[in-house]
Amino acid sequence: MFKKLSMAALAVALSATSSLAATEVTWWHAMGGELGKKLEEIATKFNESQSDYKIVPVFKGTYPETLTAAIAAFRAGQQPAIVQVFEVGTGTMMAAKGAVYPVYKLMADNKEPWDPKGFLAPVVGYYSDAQGNILSMPFNSSTPIMYYNKDVFQKAGLDPEVAPKTWAELAAAGKKIVDSGAAQCGFTLSYAATWVGLENYSAIQNLPFGTLQNGFGGLKTEFKFNGKEQAAFWDNLKKLQDAKVFKYGGPGGGAETAPSFYSQQCAVYMGSSASRAGVINNAKGFKVGFAPMPYDDTVTKDPKNSIIGGATLWVLNGQKNAEVYKGVAKFFTYLSKPEVQADWHQFTGYLPITNASYEFGQKQGYYEKNPGSDIAIKQIMRGTPSDNSKGVRFGNLTQIRDLIDQQFESVLSGKKTGQQALDDAAKAGNAILREFEAANN
Amino acid sequence: MQTKRTVFQSRVLPYFLLAPQLIITLIFFVWPAAQAIRQSFLRQDPFGLKETFVWFANYTRLLDDPDYLNALGATFVFSVGVTVLSMSLSLMFAVCVNRVLRSGRFYTTLLVWPYAVAPAAAGLLWWFMFNPSIGIIPYLLTFVGYEWNHRLHTGDAMVLIIIAAAWKQISYNFLFFVAGLQSVPQSLTEAAAIDGAGPFKRFWTVVFPLLSPTTFFLAVINITYAMFDTFGIVDATTSGGPSQSTNILVYKVYADGFIGLNLGPSAAQSVILMLIVVVLTVVQFRWIERKVQY
Numbered sequence: 162m163f164k165k166l167s168m169a170a171l172a173v174a175l176s177a178t179s180s181l182a183a184t185e186v187t188w189w190h191a192m193g194g195e196l197g198k199k200l201e202e203i204a205t206k207f208n209e210s211q212s213d214y215k216i217v218p219v220f221k222g223t224y225p226e227t228l229t230a231a232i233a234a235f236r237a238g239q240q241p242a243i244v245q246v247f248e249v250g251t252g253t254m255m256a257a258k259g260a261v262y263p264v265y266k267l268m269a270d271n272k273e274p275w276d277p278k279g280f281l282a283p284v285v286g287y288y289s290d291a292q293g294n295i296l297s298m299p300f301n302s303s304t305p306i307m308y309y310n311k312d313v314f315q316k317a318g319l320d321p322e323v324a325p326k327t328w329a330e331l332a333a334a335g336k337k338i339v340d341s342g343a344a345q346c347g348f349t350l351s352y353a354a355t356w357v358g359l360e361n362y363s364a365i366q367n368l369p370f371g372t373l374q375n376g377f378g379g380l381k382t383e384f385k386f387n388g389k390e391q392a393a394f395w396d397n398l399k400k401l402q403d404a405k406v407f408k409y410g411g412p413g414g415g416a417e418t419a420p421s422f423y424s425q426q427c428a429v430y431m432g433s434s435a436s437r438a439g440v441i442n443n444a445k446g447f448k449v450g451f452a453p454m455p456y457d458d459t460v461t462k463d464p465k466n467s468i469i470g471g472a473t474l475w476v477l478n479g480q481k482n483a484e485v486y487k488g489v490a491k492f493f494t495y496l497s498k499p500e501v502q503a504d505w506h507q508f509t510g511y512l513p514i515t516n517a518s519y520e521f522g523q524k525q526g527y528y529e530k531n532p533g534s535d536i537a538i539k540q541i542m543r544g545t546p547s548d549n550s551k552g553v554r555f556g557n558l559t560q561i562r563d564l565i566d567q568q569f570e571s572v573l574s575g576k577k578t579g580q581q582a583l584d585d586a587a588k589a590g591n592a593i594l595r596e597f598e599a600a601n602n
Numbered sequence: 603m604q605t606k607r608t609v610f611q612s613r614v615l616p617y618f619l620l621a622p623q624l625i626i627t628l629i630f631f632v633w634p635a636a637q638a639i640r641q642s643f644l645r646q647d648p649f650g651l652k653e654t655f656v657w658f659a660n661y662t663r664l665l666d667d668p669d670y671l672n673a674l675g676a677t678f679v680f681s682v683g684v685t686v687l688s689m690s691l692s693l694m695f696a697v698c699v700n701r702v703l704r705s706g707r708f709y710t711t712l713l714v715w716p717y718a719v720a721p722a723a724a725g726l727l728w729w730f731m732f733n734p735s736i737g738i739i740p741y742l743l744t745f746v747g748y749e750w751n752h753r754l755h756t757g758d759a760m761v762l763i764i765i766a767a768a769w770k771q772i773s774y775n776f777l778f779f780v781a782g783l784q785s786v787p788q789s790l791t792e793a794a795a796i797d798g799a800g801p802f803k804r805f806w807t808v809v810f811p812l813l814s815p816t817t818f819f820l821a822v823i824n825i826t827y828a829m830f831d832t833f834g835i836v837d838a839t840t841s842g843g844p845s846q847s848t849n850i851l852v853y854k855v856y857a858d859g860f861i862g863l864n865l866g867p868s869a870a871q872s873v874i875l876m877l878i879v880v881v882l883t884v885v886q887f888r889w890i891e892r893k894v895q896y
Contacts, residue, residue: 235649412844442812445776567849570843592663600647600652
């Protein structure tokens with residue numbers, strides 16, 4: 162009797178202390194709207210699954226804003242345990258050795274299961290150091306795909322079931338669409354001069370973006386994106402713009418690109434696979450087709466895999482309570498579960514991060530029920546990644562991307578040729594790279 | 603003219619009374635400025651883990667940078683444009699309101715309203731109206747055969763940010779001009795009228811010279827505004843593009859420092875910007891002031 166009572170008392174006492182001592186783990190993220198809600202749902206479910214740790218997600222604005230906020234907080238000693246950093250910030254984070262707690266080390270230190278081979282290779286390659294250690298936890302990765310308006314294709318006399326495979330086919334289809342009056346513009350590109358129109362263009366055509374395996378080999382890298390193929394591609398976009406076949410939707414992500422696809426102004430939109438949910442919700446009154454990114458058959462007959470975008474979760478050093486890191490490790494284990502991953506991937510259109518979650522979706526029959534939902538996966542998995550298609554890794558890439566955007570605009574306004582603009586961008590970009598190298602050596 | 607003079611009995615009291623303003627100035631102006639100067643001589647990684655003293659490297663690199671020189675030019679065009687446009691429009695409004703006897707107050711309230719709009723909100727407003735695909739103004743311009751696209755045409759972009767920034771400042775200038783106009787003695791204009799001066803001549807030869815202290819003060823304020831306070835408008839409308847044409851100095855400081863995390867060069871830029879405004883203000887007070895009739 163006494164034994165039973167004392168056991169009960171002990172149990173009560175234990176549960177009381179554990180609920181009191183639930184360690185809070187702050188997670189700064191950049192997922193607004195529907196994505197943000199889903200992210201919070203993941204955190205809540207994790208919190209409910211155990212009682213030792215409490216993940217507290219905090220929305221900090223856009224990707225650059227979140228990164229800037231985290232860095233400012235780090236300088237002030239107020240950093241969150243986890244911060245979501247977009248792929249462009251990867252170079253900056255990797256160079257900040259004292260600030261980052263590499264995830265492979267975190268998992269080992271806290272004795273959590275960690276299987277690097279379980280992740281999709283093209284995803285995890287982006288976030289590994291030269292020795293192959295994964296430095297940040299893959300979370301939301303996407304890759305650009307092509308969305309097209311089947312109704313407009315039909316109206317223009319094109320086969321709505323066959324998407325253009327090459328840029329030349331796309332240009333011809335666009336011309337037909339504009340000439341027939343089926344839509345005002347053929348196609349529009351988000352990240353027209355950066356992620357889609359230069360980084361992915363270079364990767365798919367197997368052209369170098371920078372030396373030292375696109376920067377994976379170290380800080381001494383220099384830009385090589387001013388090749389004659391890329392220059393010709395930009396000149397071609399300018400020509401297509403003048404013929405109203407291509408529409409530029411602004412710098413960065415291109416604020417006007419997706420809306421002009423939704424409003425049926427443009428027949429084709431190329432953007433992140435994570436736009437899928439948004440496209441399906443907004444494409445009212447027309448049927449959407451999904452297709453891989455076109456390739457340039459004047460450059461290659463064998464398109465490489467596309468490269469990823471999106472973000473990963475970085476763990477920041479300097480938390481006073483070591484328990485926090487234990488909580489982070491536990492949370493990452495939870496995040497890697499196939500069912501958690503598959504749910505996030507299927508809801509958002511981001512790539513499944515692990516092989517297991519891809520297989521989980523296949524077993525569910527998700528991809529058969531949702532045609533087009535596996536295009537992104539197949540596109541990043543095709544062939545063997547080359548040095549040019551593993552990804553890009555450069556310091557201060559945010560700033561360099563702005564430069565490239567501006568140079569692209571001077572091509573579109575006819576001030577420079579593609580070659581001049583890319584040469585200027587490479588020159589200015591290299592100066593920034595040298596500065597980054599100097600600051601981080 | 604005799605000025606009023608108050609003599610404090612206590613030695614501490616005046617300092618005590620000045621303290622709030624001094625503390626605010628020190629914390630919000632002097633301290634950050636000192637930080638910027640310090641930062642501009644350093645090369646630092648974004649996280650502040652390592653820093654090296656690099657003397658003037660950040661400055662020399664800036665002066666070699668064609669983008670920076672371009673930003674200087676853009677800032678010149680922009681600040682002159684904003685100052686001239688906002689001051690001439692607000693002077694016109696002020697003169698009009700000053701002639702209206704009964705409903706002057708009502709118009710004044712309406713004209714002062716925009717001043718309460720946050721720069722980012724104002725920027726967004728203009729962004730909508732001038733949006734090349736959905737905006738009303740590009741649509742109307744097509745009727746006169748002009749194809750507005752500030753995404754591509756550098757001139758359009760500059761005009762857009764000048765209009766947006768000037769609009770914001772009209773209220774402020776207007777208030778000062780109205781107050782200035784009301785202090786012009788009626789007897790002077792009446793005397794001029796009796797001497798046969800028409801309304802136009804009366805304004806330019808009597809009223810406008812008497813307004814010169816106000817005009818001068820506003821010119822200083824407007825140039826400072828255009829150089830420092832317009833970042834929100836640029837960010838919301840053009841983000842410095844197309845091809846750097848609206849990348850004014852203050853926006854470049856933000857883009858390089860806060861987005862690009864390139865702190866040293868960004869700090870050097872803000873120090874130069876600070877110097878430009880200091881020099882401009884000194885020049886204005888020393889030389890232009892002499893020609894101003896107070």
